[in-house]
Amino acid sequence: MAELSDISLVTQVAVFHNKKAFDQLVRKYQSPVRRFFLNQTLGDEQLSDDLAQETFIKAYVNITKFKGISSFSTWLMRIAYNVFYDEIRSRKQTDDIDNSAAVKTKTSSGDSSLQIDIHAALALLKPDERTCITLQLIDGYPIDQIAKITGMNDNTVKSHLKRGKDKMANYLKENGYDR
Secondary structure, rough: HHHHHHHHHHHHHHHHOOOOHHHHHHHHHHHHHHHHHOOOOOOHHHHHHHHHHHHHHHHHHOOOOOOOOOHHHHHHHHHHHHHHHHHHHHHHOOOOOHHHHHHHHHHHOOOOOHHHHHHHHOOOOOHHHHHHHHHHHHHOHHHHHHHHHHHHOHHHHHHHHHHHHHHHHHHHHHOOOOO
């Protein structure tokens, strides 16, 4: 039933330029998109908000390109994924940031030590591993959906998940958490 609702909202936006319908889509998917970016940016709230806003702008501008082949949420997360990788590419051209220092500066004082350790463990992962891990373990996407979002094949996603989980488990175990 949620799919029908999303499709009807997308149709309202694409055909009638109904901004209220798009506002409903934004409200529905704002938290998952922002959570995705928070995990990818290791807790940088300002950057996550900026990237989420850019994602929704791109979705609005390109909504007529939504074909309904996958769910709207998969299509939207694919846009979010591309926005994040555009950000990574632009940063590589402008600076070299040490991820471990970024974790220390980006976590707010209200974060729990477990959350800080999880962000530190995520910082150890390669970007593709981090993306696959957060999409599966935090956002609950199955492997086939992760493959559609990232454009990777299923086996590549599985490899990134295995390596990422192993790295995170080792880090957390070394820092006093039981496996």
